[in-house]
Amino acid sequence: MVLLDRVERSMVRLNRRLRWAAIPVAVATAIVLAGCTAQELNGYLPGFIQGEPPVTNHTERISALWVTSWIVLFGVGLIAWGLMMWAVAVYRRRRGQTGMPVQLRYNMPIEVFFTIVPLLLIIGFYFFTARDEAVIEQRFDKPDEVIQVYGKQWAWDFNYVNENVYSSGIQVQPDLSPNAEQGAVDQASIPTLYLPVGKQVEIQLNSRDVIHSFWVVDFLYKKDVIPGRTNIMSLIPEREGTYMGKCAELCGEFHSMMLFKVKVVSQAEYDAYTQSLADKGFSGQLDSNYNRNQNLPGVVAPQAATK
Numbered sequence: 001m002v003l004l005d006r007v008e009r010s011m012v013r014l015n016r017r018l019r020w021a022a023i024p025v026a027v028a029t030a031i032v033l034a035g036c037t038a039q040e041l042n043g044y045l046p047g048f049i050q051g052e053p054p055v056t057n058h059t060e061r062i063s064a065l066w067v068t069s070w071i072v073l074f075g076v077g078l079i080a081w082g083l084m085m086w087a088v089a090v091y092r093r094r095r096g097q098t099g100m101p102v103q104l105r106y107n108m109p110i111e112v113f114f115t116i117v118p119l120l121l122i123i124g125f126y127f128f129t130a131r132d133e134a135v136i137e138q139r140f141d142k143p144d145e146v147i148q149v150y151g152k153q154w155a156w157d158f159n160y161v162n163e164n165v166y167s168s169g170i171q172v173q174p175d176l177s178p179n180a181e182q183g184a185v186d187q188a189s190i191p192t193l194y195l196p197v198g199k200q201v202e203i204q205l206n207s208r209d210v211i212h213s214f215w216v217v218d219f220l221y222k223k224d225v226i227p228g229r230t231n232i233m234s235l236i237p238e239r240e241g242t243y244m245g246k247c248a249e250l251c252g253e254f255h256s257m258m259l260f261k262v263k264v265v266s267q268a269e270y271d272a273y274t275q276s277l278a279d280k281g282f283s284g285q286l287d288s289n290y291n292r293n294q295n296l297p298g299v300v301a302p303q304a305a306t307k
């Protein structure tokens, strides 16, 4: 009880001091943040350029969740490190002390404290993540463009559903030119998905064989591509440009070569591109008949012909 009283008194003192400390801390934070670039304000996530629109309609929501989580966790870290240092300094062994220090096992208030606080943190993180995910996962009633993506060891096929054209990706090739850096890839061999800027896009993710993951780095979002089911991504690309994509689920020997690009272009360029696919004869869709994995539930095995 004596110990608790002492803890309580020092907490009150700390509280009073913290209140005075809060004002300069808030002012300093405001000054520091005012001088931040877009990159810094968004927690150094990729895809932010000063004065340019965010890459997709979800970018700001995702970066806000990331940055807020970091601030909260950093605060928790500071308190934990501070308490550790405090305990090390205050309860260090002094001259003339012998034997074991006072043991604090089964101290109910402290145990309740460090059960409740992490629980509240987890509930908080869960709540905000679930809230943002519900918005990000919201499907469009009538998307402007529907893209079917097929992941396959180790490349990607893209079906442009509205235009009824497709592009079939080959596996990315190494760059074998004499001056190429070691490990460089032939840029022209990377499968490329075109998306029109400012349009509601639904991306339907399918796999032809094993589990892959569709990750456009600058979109700040990735999603597994699972055989036998279709996962959906809904987004509006908001800034024209070329963005790197990759498979983010270890899927076999050449997983690291399972790259792709996303080109966000104007509607006119998009129309010209899909028209060029039609002109080259890539009309129709590369559907699930090309899946290597054909023994999924509900698929009837081919029967031998009988007389």
Ligand SMILES: [Cu+2]
Pocket: 151, 154, 211, 212, 213, 247, 248, 249, 250, 251, 255, 258
């Ligand atoms: Cu993969």
